[in-house]
Amino acid sequence: MKLIVKRKKNPENIFVNIFSLSVTMGIAFLIVIVLILFLSKDPAKTIRYFFIGPFLNRYYFGNMLNSAIPLIFTGLGIAIAFKASTFNLGGEGQVYSGALAATAVCLALPEANGFIGGSLAILAAIGVGAVLAGLSGLFKMKWGTDELISSFLISGAVVLIVNYFITGPMDDPANNLLTTREIAKQYRFMQIFPPSKLDISIFFAVLTAFLVFFFMFYTHWGYEMRMCGLNREFSRYGGIKVKFYLVLPMILSGSFQGLAGAVSVMGTYHMSVKGFSFGMGWNGIAVALIARNNPLAVIPAAIFFAYIEAGASAAMIHSDVTFEIAAIVESIIYFLITAQALKDFIRYRKRRTE
Template structure:
């Protein structure tokens, strides 16, 4: 009986999500009819375009990669009832840290440089997020606020480094010097930008899933996330789990940023990761904080993105149509999820 109850719970969640997605697709179609002079062609471009050639398809998958990392970062934190709203700054800082690491060792062998770059990215972002967790543990400062504010400040600092000390005067965009060629990740689906970071994203989702569900620390983190008083009562050191989820969350965000640089941009461009943090929250919420669910949720977001780009080129609408659809999904999904969070926080 109980098993069936929870199964029907899952079913209703999936049904709800399916409805949400159908609504948003409906909205896209409606908007195209209103805005386009050649709706049939534009609709075709939006929905089918991303699959029409290897370039589009690969790029769509490539957009999903950083979303998987930020989505996982948020899922880890939210599962522990720790609220990291600083994803934007953490992705950005991670990307910059990876770039600087690569620029510092231009002659190192490829794998060494990549590894160092990713370690730098994860460490810097973990530290930034970890601060908020530490403040929460030490002085009960709301990590939701502090991570958000810190992220806003960090983004400005990153802007300074990208347009100041590391600015490459030889190009006409605001970006750092490019990293050395050997640090670029192997492309796996030419001519698109899709690269081996896609495998890393899948591996990350599986590892996070195993960590949360099979390990000692994961169990304690989940218990703290569900009920902190119960965890303290059971003997778990709860204050530790205000900091650890933040650190993990920051590290995952940093990796997302670092992989974007190594795999896609080969430099830190001003604002290159814009939106990745916030969209990561949406992805995690759609996935109901399930690490494996993050994979399809990130793909959905990437699909809307790619569809809009395709409709822009193959039809006659602007890119904003994707943002409207994404935010529509975001509102519908977060309404329920935020309700749960607020209820949980009130109880905690």
């Protein structure tokens, strides 16, 4: 199988990055304004809600930050894989199955101590994600099976199987919705910003981003992993076991996806709902992309993503456009961010003006 996904090296100049990112955002927002002018009967109001809606009250603001939490985890997971030039396209399945694993552990131990049982639930979620993604890494190492497609396919199957568990054996007989039963009270994360759903795991997410940053840039494995990602030939020359770094990043990547599922369940939903995590895996790719795979930049990138979605939903509630306008903005950002030529152009212009 031939893939031309370019395993690209990032230019590390932070000023160029921020500058090109601002240009990208500017163009994206400009397009959104034009779109709203075209779509809305009261564009001024819609635009106002789109841009400042998320800051209007505690509820909106808190929920925006809350929806950034899983995106931080999935974004970190993807950033790790990308940094090592491996690809994990199975985020959707890994998040979803991680959520189910956490739910299952919590439901199986209704009476256990919150900390012990909760830790077990999180570990189970991490384990499931790690195994699913790690398999793709293993196949790549052993026989060169492309991890990009295999992780996607495995995830595709896993999503359906998780659907089965949520709607079948684990379905809550007490309601007609396609959900599991609720997890016990002691497993739910503390909410810190009522009435919004924002819970304590946001600190956990930020801390994790710092830990990943530390891991990447200050530890043995992080160094070897990055070197392999940048130049496998050089790494092999330097005595690094490059094969190992086809597997490790995938395992880590999957772990973070699973973790995203667990915090969604234990912090926000308190159960698994059919399809509730859809999009988290894909959005993780976008977050990592905007953050240029820098773990610390993942935090603002995830919040930015959550902001667009929160703005769109505020505009939907208070005005006459629909939430999916967020998807259009996001897609435009995707397009602009990946257009290498545009970046080169900006860099060139910048050099000229310096």
